[in-house]
Each structure stands twice: as C-alpha cells, then as structure tokens.
Amino acid sequence: MFDIQEAVMEAVPVQKGVAVEVHELRKEFRRKDSRKRGEKRGERRFRVALDGVSFTMEKGETVAILGQNGSGKSTLVRLLSTLLLPDGGYARILGHDVVADHRAVRRVVNRVSVEASFFKKMSAAENLSYAARYYGMTGKETRAKIPEILERVGFPSDRRDEPMEALSRGMQQKVALARALLTSPVVLLLDEPTTGLDPRSKLEVQEFVREIRDSHDSTILLCTHDLAEAEVLADRVGILDRGRLLALESADAIKQRYEAETLEEAFFAATGREFEAEEDEDDDDREVFA
Amino acid sequence: MRAMLGTMRAELVGAGGVVERNAYLTKRYIWWDLAWFVWTVANTLTIVFIAKGIEAEGGTLDVEETMTTLLIGAVVWAYLGILFEFLMETVAWERWEGTIEYTFMAPLSRAMHLAGQGVFAVLYGMLRATFLFVICGFVFFDLSMPDAQFFAAFVVLLVASVSFIGIGMMMSVLPLISPEKGTQLGFVAQGTLLVVSGVYYPVDVLPQWMQWIATISPATYALDGARSAILEGEPLTALWGDIWPLLVIGAVSVPLGLWVFSRGETYAKRHGKLKRSG
Numbered sequence: 124m125f126d127i128q129e130a131v132m133e134a135v136p137v138q139k140g141v142a143v144e145v146h147e148l149r150k151e152f153r154r155k156d157s158r159k160r161g162e163k164r165g166e167r168r169f170r171v172a173l174d175g176v177s178f179t180m181e182k183g184e185t186v187a188i189l190g191q192n193g194s195g196k197s198t199l200v201r202l203l204s205t206l207l208l209p210d211g212g213y214a215r216i217l218g219h220d221v222v223a224d225h226r227a228v229r230r231v232v233n234r235v236s237v238e239a240s241f242f243k244k245m246s247a248a249e250n251l252s253y254a255a256r257y258y259g260m261t262g263k264e265t266r267a268k269i270p271e272i273l274e275r276v277g278f279p280s281d282r283r284d285e286p287m288e289a290l291s292r293g294m295q296q297k298v299a300l301a302r303a304l305l306t307s308p309v310v311l312l313l314d315e316p317t318t319g320l321d322p323r324s325k326l327e328v329q330e331f332v333r334e335i336r337d338s339h340d341s342t343i344l345l346c347t348h349d350l351a352e353a354e355v356l357a358d359r360v361g362i363l364d365r366g367r368l369l370a371l372e373s374a375d376a377i378k379q380r381y382e383a384e385t386l387e388e389a390f391f392a393a394t395g396r397e398f399e400a401e402e403d404e405d406d407d408d409r410e411v412f413a
Numbered sequence: 414m415r416a417m418l419g420t421m422r423a424e425l426v427g428a429g430g431v432v433e434r435n436a437y438l439t440k441r442y443i444w445w446d447l448a449w450f451v452w453t454v455a456n457t458l459t460i461v462f463i464a465k466g467i468e469a470e471g472g473t474l475d476v477e478e479t480m481t482t483l484l485i486g487a488v489v490w491a492y493l494g495i496l497f498e499f500l501m502e503t504v505a506w507e508r509w510e511g512t513i514e515y516t517f518m519a520p521l522s523r524a525m526h527l528a529g530q531g532v533f534a535v536l537y538g539m540l541r542a543t544f545l546f547v548i549c550g551f552v553f554f555d556l557s558m559p560d561a562q563f564f565a566a567f568v569v570l571l572v573a574s575v576s577f578i579g580i581g582m583m584m585s586v587l588p589l590i591s592p593e594k595g596t597q598l599g600f601v602a603q604g605t606l607l608v609v610s611g612v613y614y615p616v617d618v619l620p621q622w623m624q625w626i627a628t629i630s631p632a633t634y635a636l637d638g639a640r641s642a643i644l645e646g647e648p649l650t651a652l653w654g655d656i657w658p659l660l661v662i663g664a665v666s667v668p669l670g671l672w673v674f675s676r677g678e679t680y681a682k683r684h685g686k687l688k689r690s691g
Contacts, residue, residue, distance in 0.1 A: 240512050
C-alpha cells in the first residue's frame with residue numbers, strides 16, 4: 124500500500140548520529156524604544172538575542188536549556204522551527220539547513236510552546252485533525268490516530284468534541300503535546316511546556332515527556348525555567364544567558380564545574396545572577412527575546 | 414519519483430486541511446456569519462433602492478434594469494469582500510488565536526496553503542453571493558430577468574475569482590507587516606478595485622486615468638461579463654471578450670501574489686513578526 128509518510132521521508136536523507144547542529148548562531152532585533160541621547164537620527168539600535176550559540180545534539184538525546192526571560196530560549200526554538208531567519212551562523216536539523224532547506228526541516232520538527240495555541244472555538248479533535256493534514260496525513264490515517272494519541276496524553280475521550288476554550292490550561296497543553304506527537308517528529312522542541320500549569324498538570328506533562336524520551340527515538344530540546352524539570356528530564360543541561368550559551372553538560376558536570384550543590388547555585392555562579400531574577404527589559408523586547 | 418508523488422499528495426492533503434479548518438470555523442461561527450449576512454442584505458437593499466428613489470423623484474430610467482445593474486454591483490462587492498476577508502485572515506486570525514507559528518512551521522508550501530484558503534473563500538463566497546442575489550433580486554424586489562444566463566455569469570465570476578485570489582494574496586501580507594492596521598488596508602484595496610471597475614455605473618463615466626486603471630482591474634471584466642449574461646442574456650460563448658482578460662490577469666496576479674507574500678513572510682521572519690499578538 125502507498126504510504127505518504129514513508130514516501131515523504133524518502134525525500135529527507137538522514138545524517139546519522141547528529142540530530143541538531145547549531146554553529147555560531149546569531150540573531151538580533153531592532154529595539155522599539157526611542158533614540159538615546161547622543162544617537163543620530165535614523166541610527167538603529169539593536170539588541171542581541173542570540174550571540175554566537177554553538178552546540179550539537181545526538182539523535183535520541185534530551186537537552187534542557189535553562190535561562191531567564193529574555194535569555195534567548197524562545198529565539199533559539201523559533202530559529203530551529205524555521206520561524207526566524209538568523210543574522211549569522213547556521214543551524215541544521217538532520218543535516219538540513221533551517222534556512223536553505225526549511226521544507227525538509229519542517230517535515231521532521233514539531234514544537235510545544237508555553238501558550239497552547241489553538242482555535243479556541245474548535246474542539247480538540249478538530250484542531251488536531253486539520254493540523255495533521257498540513258503534514259500530509261489523510262482523514263483515514265487520523266481517524267484512528269487522534270483518539271489514540273489523545274488517550275495516550277491522558278485526555279478524557281468524552282471531552283474530545285468540546286471547544287478548546289472550555290478546557291483548562293493543563294488540558295490544553297496535553298492537546299498541544301498530542302498535536303506535536305501526531306506528526307511523529309524526529310526532533311521535538313518544547314518551549315516552557317509546563318510554565319503556568321498547576322502542579323498536577325505539570326507532573327502529568329513531565330511524565331509524558333519522560334515517556335516520549337524513553338519509548339521513542341525523538342530528540343528533545345526542552346527550554347525551561349524549571350531547574351528540577353531540567354535535571355530530571357534532560358541528558359544534558361545548557362545555561363543560556365543574554366544570548367550566550369555558557370555551559371552545556373550533564374547536570375552533575377555543571378554542578379561540579381561551578382562547585383555547586385544545586386543547579387540553582389550553578390546557574391548563579393555561571394551568570395552572576397539569581398535564577399528567578401527577571402531581565403530588566405520592556406515588554407516589547409521580552410516578547411521578542413523570551 | 415515516488416517521493417515526488419508523495420510530496421504532491423501531501424500538498425493536496427494539506428490544502429484540504431486549510432479548507433477543513435475553515436469549514437470547522439464556519440460551523441462554529443455560523444450565527445455570527447448569519448448576522449453579518451443580514452447586514453450585507455440590508456446594505457445591498459439600500460443600494461438597489463436608489464433606482465426606485467430616482468424614479469420617485471421624477472427621473473426617467475428603466476427601473477428594473479437599473480435595479481438589476483445595481484444588484485449585480487452590490488453582489489460582486491460583497492463577494493469580493495468575503496474573498497479578501499478570508500485571505501486576509503490567513504495571517505490576521507491566526508495571529509490572534511496564536512496558531513500562526515504552527516501553521517507557518519508546517520511543511521505545507523505557502524502556495525498550497527494560500528490556494529486552500531482561496532478555494533474555501535470561493536466556495537463560501539459563491540454560496541453567499543447566490544443567496545444574496547436570490548433574496549434581494551427575487552424575494553424582496555421580484556425582479557424579472559427572463560433572458561438571464563445565470564450559468565454564464567457564474568462562470569465569469571469563477572474565472573475572475575482566480576485574479577481576485579491573486580490580489581487577495583498580496584493584501585494578506587499586510588497584517589504580517591503591520592499587525593495593528595494591516596487588515597484594514599484590505600478594505601482600501603477592495604474599495605479602490607471596485608471604484609475604478611464600474612461597480613454601480615459604466616466605466617465610461619470615469620476620468621480617463623481611472624479608465625486606464627479599469628483595463629487592468631479584474632472586477633471590470635467580472636462586472637461587465639455578469640451584467641451581459643444577466644441583463645442581455647449573453648451566453649458563455651459570447652463572453653470571451655471578458656473571459657480572456659480575466660485569464661491573463663489571473664496568470665499574472667497569482668504568481669505576483671505568491672511572490673509578494675513570500676517577500677512579506679521573509680520580512681516577518683527577519684524581524685520576528687511571525688508570532689501571536691492576541
């Protein structure tokens with residue numbers, strides 16, 4: 124039988140070993156605030172969101188990136204999702220450049236962001252159904268797969284047809300996870316997937332991420348505020364501060380390197396700042412850099 | 414070869430996904446759409462009543478013919494409005510709901526994404542235009558159109574839709590550049606397009622420079638063809654003079670629309686504007 128997914132994947136030659144390769148990646152944004160004293164008219168002020176970030180991820184590896192608001196975590200995820208163009212350096216996913224070969228990248232990547240973004244009046248099943256079509260999945264394929272995947276993330280079957288706006292944040296985030304997994308991504312980008320969730324929902328989502336990590340060959344990049352989450356879920360932990368990747372090692376190696384008892388202490392030693400302290404940025408900047 | 418076929422099939426399925434999504438949304442917002450339709454009916458009636466008003470004031474004119482001329486103009490105006498609205502929503506609504514990043518990072522090509530959006534807009538717009546024409550023309554005014562070639566008028570509007578979609582693609586980039594005001598500029602395009610195309614009057618009455626613009630406006634040929642078919646009973650074969658310019662404009666406007674959209678998308682990706690704002 125003709126298999127779309129199989130045929131599409133034939134067009135995506137896979138480089139063995141390395142799943143994600145980021146080299147000297149740089150991104151800056153024009154600031155929205157007014158000119159400062161001494162600046163000439165027309166002189167544009169830029170703010171660096173990513174400043175020469177380099178790292179690689181092996182296939183099947185889970186890497187957590189820790190950083191405050193404005194550290195560049197979301198910019199990194201958006202660049203890898205082909206939603207931003209870098210100003211320097213490059214990023215490759217399974218050997219495909221995120222700019223030059225974005226179509227191939229899009230076939231193998233999916234993401235879950237802090238906001239579970241859906242058409243609120245549509246149901247979970249409807250939101251998943253149309254989204255799956257964008258990845259070439261036919262109605263025949265999704266009819267069985269959507270209920271199955273919703274069940275796997277712990278979404279109650281009797282609420283499948285309720286509008287998304289009637290669901291709690293935790294429930295919505297489960298549907299977001301289901302949407303990402305429905306397309307069987309090789310690389311999964313999780314951008315603060317548990318931020319703002321109640322403790323129970325947070326644990327459920329974390330448990331599910333653990334299950335994906337253990338039972339699938341997915342490579343997971345997890346950007347998070349949550350130090351414990353990073354330590355429990357990731358093989359390696361990175362510290363991103365003001366657009367610079369200061370470290371990327373196992374949690375134990377990071378603690379050892381900074382002679383710290385906890386990741387929080389290690390973060391403080393690496394950045395010179397408390398983990399919970401917010402960047403002094405205006406909202407517009409934070410919206411872009413977060 | 415197999416991979417290429419798979420990709421082509423995936424693209425078609427993806428475009429079907431856009432149609433499916435719009436069908437779900439229409440179902441969920443059907444009562445709002447009906448309320449909006451009532452407004453369109455009211456607006457159309459006010460325009461068609463102008464013919465009766467002129468007669469009541471002592472003007473001499475063929476009231477039935479003038480009313481039908483105005484009705485066709487109002488229906489095309491409403492149809493174009495719906496088409497542009499759907500295409501502008503490609504960005505604007507998705508940005509509001511926050512789904513824009515998920516849609517734009519999907520492997521569906523932008524051409525098929527916009528084509529899916531256009532196909533649904535045409536289907537929905539045609540259905541709505543038909544209801545509008547029937548309610549205003551026959552239910553409300555009981556207009557007589559014994560020679561009307563409705564099928565020919567329908568085909569002309571369908572062919573014109575390709576050009577309208579091309580222009581709509583260019584307009585839909587505006588909310589990418591300006592999330593706050595971009596959508597409103599779509600209405601400017603709709604109004605400008607129709608004012609030079611003889612929406613409620615012959616193009617001959619326009620200043621010369623506007624008549625020049627009218628020759629490259631697809632709405633000119635859509636209105637002329639629809640009026641010839643409905644008022645004069647011209648069959649489809651006699652409307653070639655309106656159809657070929659529409660095919661030429663369509664062949665130019667769709668690739669141009671895609672190019673403009675891709676430039677806008679690149680700009681948005683460079684400046685971080687491809688994100689939610691609701």
